[in-house]
Structures are given as structure tokens and as C-alpha cells.
Amino acid sequence: MxxxxxxxxxxxxxxxxxxxxxxxxxxxxxxxxxxxxxSFTHAGxxxxxxxxxxxxxxxxxxxxxxxxYLRPQGGGRIELVLVQPSGIVxxxxxxxxxxxxxxxxxxxxxxxxxxxxxxxxxxFWADGEVxxxxxxxxxxxxxxxxxxxxxxxxxx
Numbered sequence: 001m002x003x004x005x006x007x008x009x010x011x012x013x014x015x016x017x018x019x020x021x022x023x024x025x026x027x028x029x030x031x032x033x034x035x036x037x038x039s040f041t042h043a044g045x046x047x048x049x050x051x052x053x054x055x056x057x058x059x060x061x062x063x064x065x066x067x068x069y070l071r072p073q074g075g076g077r078i079e080l081v082l083v084q085p086s087g088i089v090x091x092x093x094x095x096x097x098x099x100x101x102x103x104x105x106x107x108x109x110x111x112x113x114x115x116x117x118x119x120x121x122x123x124f125w126a127d128g129e130v131x132x133x134x135x136x137x138x139x140x141x142x143x144x145x146x147x148x149x150x151x152x153x154x155x156x
Contacts, residue, residue, distance in 0.1 A: 002044025007072045011048045013099045014040040014070075014124065018131045021057065022150025028140045034063055036150050038131070040070075047071045050080070072096070078103070080122065087114030092122060099126040119144050129154045 004012060017039045024032045034054040041049045047069040054063040068082035068090075080092040080103050088110050094103035105120040119138040124131065131152045138144040 002042065004042055005044055005046045007046040007074070008042055008048055010072055010076075010078075010096050011040070011070055013126050014048065014131070015042065016040065017155045018152035019155060020131075020150055020152035022054070022133075022148055024148040026137075026139070026145070026147050027142060032063075033057055034148075034150075035060075036152060038133070038152060050082070070101075087111035088117055090120050092120065094122075101125070115139060116141070 004015075017037065019035070019037045022034050022036050024034065035057050036052065036054045038050070038052045043049070049067075049069055051067045053065045055061060056063055064084070066082055066084045068080055071079040071081065073079060076095050076097060078094055078096045078101060080090070080094075082090040082092065084090075088108065090105055091107045091109075092103035093106045094101065101124045103122045108117050108120055110117060117137055117139040121136040121144065123134045126132070131154070132150070133152070134149045135147045136144055137147045
């Protein structure tokens with residue numbers, strides 16, 4: 001494997017595969033739970049690749065997936081370019097302080113058939129071998145509000 005690019009050193013705590021569970025809420029849908037797997041990998045370039053997949057905990061049917069790139073910008077700044085098969089693309093900017101990444105959407109784009117999402121906020125924070133994540137969104141004409149939270153453990 002390639003050596004981690006020095007720009008990505010602040011993201012080293014994320015590298016690997018994480019699994020766990022999460023819950024979701026939103027006024028336009030029924031509350032739900034899910035099983036999640038997230039991988040953060042690198043190829044020696046100034047970005048870290050991100051892949052996320054969720055499944056229904058009962059049936060193991062796929063629920064959601066997304067993929068993108070975390071792009072450190074120096075000075076504690078970071079970007080996330082993210083695409084979802086639902087036709088939504090998020091361009092997020094934010095900060096990284098230690099093992100806490102906070103991102104806000106600079107733009108949310110959707111295809112003609114995608115549900116309308118106008119704003120997103122994301123957070124990843126690690127506590128040892130536990131990775132927490134949260135997503136808030138403004139969608140379907142509603143204001144920004146919590147959507148999903150998860151707690152994952154790093155796989156050996």
C-alpha cells in the first residue's frame with residue numbers, strides 16, 4: 001500500500017473499515033434502524049476515499065449507500081465530495097480538530113428525479129476505536145434537522 005500523503009495525516013484516525021448500527025428519523029418517513037459499514041482508504045494522494053453502505057437489520061436488504069472523498073485543505077479545513085445513488089451530490093466544507101470533523105454543505109445538487117435536499121450537515125468523531133457519525137438535512141421543503149446517527153467499531 002502507498003504511504004499516506006502528508007496532507008492526510010490528520011485523517012489517519014479514520015483509516016480502515018468500521019461497522020455498527022444507527023437510527024434515523026425525519027418527519028416525512030417512519031423512524032428506522034440500520035446496520036452500517038464505512039471504509040476509509042487512501043492511495044498516497046492528498047485525499048481519503050470514503051464508502052458507506054447500510055442494510056436493514058432484519059432482512060439484510062440494502063438501504064442506502066454513498067461514496068466520496070475527504071480532501072484536507074490545511075489549517076484545519078476539510079472538504080467532502082459525496083455522491084449518492086439517489087441522484088444527490090453533496091459538496092461540503094468544514095473543519096477537523098483532532099478526531100472531530102464537522103462539515104456543512106456548500107452545495108447540494110440533485111438530478112431531476114432526486115428528492116429535494118437543500119442543506120446538509122455531517123459530523124464524524126472518534127473516541128478510540130468507536131466512530132460516531134451524524135447527518136442533518138433540510139429536505140422535502142423542511143428546515144434543517146437531525147436525520148441519522150450511528151456508532152461504529154473499527155474492524156481488526
